Amino acid sequence: MLSKIMTALRGKANETGQAIVDTQALRILDQEIRDAEQNLKASKTELARLMGQRQVNSNKADTLEAKITELEQSAEAALDKGEEQLAIEVAERMVALQNELDAERGIVSEYDTSIESLRGAIRSTENQLRQLKQQVSVVKATESAQKAQSAVAARHSGQSSAMNSAVESLERIRERQQLNAAQMQAAEQLAADESGSSLDARLKAAGIGANERKAEDVLARLKAKKNSAQS
Structure with missing residues (x-):
């Protein structure tokens, strides 16, 4: 019995929580969009940091490459002068710098991969956010329309008796x-x-009775009178 009571309470709590989520759905959605925008902003900041660090390592690699080229020329000059031991020392230095250069180029390559991946994620997120905002605008418009319809329906149901009474009054008038x-x-x-x-x-x-006197009747009477007088 206790287990069933606990299950019922959990079910009630879940229903209550779901009801809260449903009533606050648009507010929750707006906050989730703001959170996504903050995450997107943070990703762009991270992208800028990676691009800056990549440039630092790229500049370092360029410097190492220039130094190696310079040492190569020095080694050739030492050989030309018969300074073979000096040329070997220069070559050893070139090897060490070449190892550093390879490491820096590897780091730059890793940065390039990370930067491209993050750029793709940012573009995808921006597209999703833009589409989501458009859909939210439609949802909000629909929500407003449905609330208006619900209000009209509520007023109509509440005023139906008054409307019927008005119609009856009109008929009585x-x-x-x-x-x-x-x-x-x-x-x-x-x-x-x-x-x-x-x-x-x-x-x-x-x-029946007196007829309306007409001008033609008067003229006919006068003519008859005249004819009678002449005869």
Whole structure:
């Protein structure tokens, strides 16, 4: 039982830790990028140090090579003068310097290998960081959009009842306006009935009763009157 309790506690702790990581994911990612940038900066500093040290050893090798060339000329001059023993001493010195030169050239070669390897790692890291930053920008934009959508959804769910109430209020206003219009139309009809204008309008529409006086009718009446007087 105790073992199960401990397992449950570890599981809970893991869930809590994972929840913290999830909620702080972008902040953690930003810090990891800053750490990578610091490491990249340190690598560039180390590259500069290696290049400087390589130059020191290269200059030393150049100096040794120049010295060996000078001693070779001295040995040839000693031989020309018959100073063979002196020439041997010069040759021994040349051998010692040649050994030093070979060692320095070996060191320079090792520096060249290390420098090239570190340069490659720096280029690769810079490319990865650039791509990572671009992807982080996309992730942050998506995160902001999703938060905005979530906020809108939350407000919508919280205001749905208010929206429904507003729609109902709008319908009630429309119904009241329609009722008012019907009432005003009925009042106008009642007023027309009381004044008789409604009956006159219906008779006129049916062609019954007084017709509208027209200029043509008046002219026809005058002509008829004139003709009657002449006859």
